[in-house]
Amino acid sequence: MDDKSKEELIREVNLLRQELKSLQACKEKAQEAEDELKKNREYIQFLFNYVPNAVFSVDAHCIVTSWNKKAEEITGYPAQEVVGKTCTVFAEEPCNDRCGLFSNNNGKPIIKSRACKIRRKDGKMITISKNAELLVDKDGQMVGGIEIFEDITAGKETEFALHCLNKNLEMQVQQRMAEVSNMNKVLLAEVSAREKMQKDIQDANERLVRILDETISALAFAVEKRDPYTSGHQRRVEQLVAALAKEMKFNEEQFAAVTTAAIIHDIGKIYIPAEILSKPSSLTVFEYNLITVHPQVGYDIIKNIEFPWPVADIILQHHERLNGSGYPNKLKGEEILFEANVLIVADVVEAMSSHRPYRPALGIDKALDEITCKKGILYHPKVVDACIDLFMRHGFQFIDAH
Known part of the structure; x- marks a missing residue:
C-alpha cells in the first residue's frame, strides 16, 4: 500500500470515528428525551x-x-x-x-x-x-x-x-x-x-x-371550595408571603419555594371531612387531632413531585413553633426552615384577620398584637419585624382573591 492510500485510509477512519461520536451524542440526547x-x-x-x-x-x-x-x-x-x-x-x-x-x-x-x-x-x-x-x-x-x-x-x-x-x-x-x-x-x-x-x-x-x-x-x-369559610385563605397567605419575601430580599429560589408552598400549604385538608372544616363550634379532641394531620398529609401528597425547592418540607412545617409547641413534629428553633417561618407568620396573620365558622374576624390589629407578643417564643423575630414593618410602614393590604 502506497503512502497516498494509507493517508486516505486514515482519513476515512477518522471520519468514521467522528460519525460514531455524533451518533453516540444523538443516542444520549434521545435517552434524555425518553x-x-x-x-x-x-x-x-x-x-x-x-x-x-x-x-x-x-x-x-x-x-x-x-x-x-x-x-x-x-x-x-x-x-x-x-x-x-x-x-x-x-x-x-x-x-x-x-x-x-x-x-x-x-x-x-x-x-x-x-x-x-x-x-x-x-x-x-x-x-x-x-x-x-x-x-x-x-x-x-x-x-x-x-x-x-x-x-x-x-x-x-x-x-x-x-x-x-x-x-x-x-x-x-x-x-x-x-x-x-x-x-x-x-x-x-x-x-x-x-x-x-x-x-x-x-x-x-x-x-x-x-x-x-x-x-x-x-x-x-x-x-378551598370544600371549606367556604376559608375560601381564598391560601391565596391571601401567598400574597403576604410574597410581600414578606420581597421585603426580606429573598433570592429567586427562596421566593419560588415559599410562594409555591404558600398557595398549596393546606392541600392536606382535602382528606379532612368538610363538616369538620366548616364546624361552627369548638372541635372535639378527635376532630382537632384529625386537623393536625393535614401538614403531614400535604407533605405526603407533594413529596413525590420533583420541585427544585423544598416545597414539601415547608408545607410539613407550617404549623411548627419556635418553642416546640407546634405540630406535627414539635420542631424547635433552627430545626424549622427559615422559609417555613415566613409561611407560619403569614398563615397566623391571615387566619386571625379573617372570619372563621367558630368566630368572627379578629382584625389585623389583633393579629399583629399576637405575633408581636409572642415574637421569639412562637414566631421568628426577623419575620415578625418584617411583617409589622410591611403593614405599619408600607400599608400592606390583602387583595380579595375572588
Whole structure:
C-alpha cells in the first residue's frame, strides 16, 4: 500500500470515528428525551390517581382506555373488567346522541354537569353527576374523550351545586393532563429530527412548568371550595408571603419555594371531612387531632413531585413553633426552615384577620398584637419585624382573591 492510500485510509477512519461520536451524542440526547417523557408520564399518573373524583377516558370508538381508583370505588367495577370494553358497560340508560362522541357537533364541552343513572356491579342503582370533554390530536382531530363523575345519590341540592363547581375545576385539570399526553406523542414523533430535538424538549419543559403552575392553582382552589369559610385563605397567605419575601430580599429560589408552598400549604385538608372544616363550634379532641394531620398529609401528597425547592418540607412545617409547641413534629428553633417561618407568620396573620365558622374576624390589629407578643417564643423575630414593618410602614393590604 502506497503512502497516498494509507493517508486516505486514515482519513476515512477518522471520519468514521467522528460519525460514531455524533451518533453516540444523538443516542444520549434521545435517552434524555425518553427519561423526561417517562417522568412526565409518572407525574400524570400521580395526578390521575390523586384526583378526588372518578375519571375515565375512551378512544374514538368509545372503548375505555383508562379507569382510575375512584371510578372503581363508585361503580364496583375494577379496571380490568372495564378497560377494553365500551363505556356503556355500566350505563343504565343509553347515552345515544347526548354522548357527543356520536354527534356531528363536536363543540366543547360536550357534557357539562349532567346527572344520570348507572348500575353498580352489585346491582345497586346510583345517580352520578358528570362532566365530559373531547380529546383531540395535534391536527385537531378527535381521538377520544375524558369523563369525570361523582356519586350524588345521597347529596343535597346545595351540596350538588358546590360539587358542580368542583367538577368544572377538575375538568380543567384533566384537560391539562390530556394536553401533556398529546404533547408527549408529538415529542416522540419528532425525536428523530436531531437538529430540532433540543428546541422541542426545551419548549415541552416550559409548557410543563406552565401546566404545573395551573394544576397547583386548580388543586388549591379545589381545597378551598370544600371549606367556604376559608375560601381564598391560601391565596391571601401567598400574597403576604410574597410581600414578606420581597421585603426580606429573598433570592429567586427562596421566593419560588415559599410562594409555591404558600398557595398549596393546606392541600392536606382535602382528606379532612368538610363538616369538620366548616364546624361552627369548638372541635372535639378527635376532630382537632384529625386537623393536625393535614401538614403531614400535604407533605405526603407533594413529596413525590420533583420541585427544585423544598416545597414539601415547608408545607410539613407550617404549623411548627419556635418553642416546640407546634405540630406535627414539635420542631424547635433552627430545626424549622427559615422559609417555613415566613409561611407560619403569614398563615397566623391571615387566619386571625379573617372570619372563621367558630368566630368572627379578629382584625389585623389583633393579629399583629399576637405575633408581636409572642415574637421569639412562637414566631421568628426577623419575620415578625418584617411583617409589622410591611403593614405599619408600607400599608400592606390583602387583595380579595375572588
